[in-house]
Amino acid sequence: MKIAILGFGSVGKGLARIINEKNLGIIITAVGDSKSGIIDNKGLDICKILDNKEKTGLCGDMKITPELILNSADYDVLVEVTPTNADTGQPALEYIKYALSKGKSVVTSNKGPIALEYSNLLKIAEENKCFLRFEAAVCGAIPIIHALEHGLAGNNIKRIYGVFNGTCNYILTRMSDEKLTYQQALLEARELGYAEADPTYDIKGIDAAIKLVILANTILGFHKTLDDVDITGIDNIPSDALQLAGEDEKTIRLIGEIDVENEKLRVSPRILLKNHTLVVQDTLNAVTAETDLAGNVTLIGKGAGSVETASSIISDLLFIRECNGRRY
Secondary structure, X not given: OEEEEEOOOHHHHHHHHHHHHOOXXXXXXXXXXXXXXXXXXXXXXXXXXXXXXXXXXXXXXXXXOHHHHHHHOOOOEEEEOOOOOOOOOOOXXXXXXXXXXXXXXXXXXXXXXXXXXXXXXXXXXXXXXXXXXXXXXXXXXXXXXXXXXXXOOOOOEEEEEEEOOHHHHHHHHHHHHOOOOHHHHHHHHHHOOOOOOOOHHHHOOHHHHHHHHHHHHHOOOOXXXXXXXXXXXXXXXXXXXXXXXXXXXXXXXXXXXXXXXXXXXXXXXXXXXXXXXXXOOOOEEEEEEEEOOOOEEEEEEEOOOHHHHHHHHHHHHHHHHHHHHOOO
């Protein structure tokens, strides 16, 4: 299987390292970042590219654009891991559409295009007999899409709820355990790299809401947008709220929930018992699916990180290769 990677930040580099280290039968023929690109249809020297990226900030030649990679590289699957734009999905949306229209399968960690145009993208993929996979777009290393789509096939899903954002979970954990203020915990999260310089998407609950939209539309067949989600973030939670909850052996977590019967999506801080299944520590994610046959099924794991997210991307790549006996 030959792949082209668009996006060479944390996730893209992590994926390249893993493919370079493991004998997975995957050949990287092209890599592009926001400023440069490189193509070798026989297979790239990944160590050289990673070293160049570290030293110069570029993965290749500044004359090689994503458009050139999409048109000129020899690849079976496009791996699209550029930064998320929740408002327009661009430029990732156009990259994905173009690849699918040419019969190239796509694996992406990008939440924007999937949340905004899943139905349209799926239609393009089906018309061109290729695959669209996006496990890494929701909860990093946790195989939540596969579990809901395949592992729980035949179940009626009544509710999906859980901790979908590791940054918020880290902040709330530190506020509860160490009695830090919100600002202190946020500063610590930034220093450790858990929070972006602009953490708005995380702390306002937008990131969790986008993930709910993706699950609702792709697994449950809804047609929801971000505007359909009732969102309350964690930025206005006072420290004493967590301390008061702690006195009753409770704590607060940011919970995203899909009420399937009523087609309601909500993200908000909730008070939970400290021994509740969803009270996970630090940057972990935890998601429960409430079903008619299997009961409550909870998945817990790392919701972010270069290697962790790359794990889900590789899972999708191998799924595509093996699906229906199709081999590259």
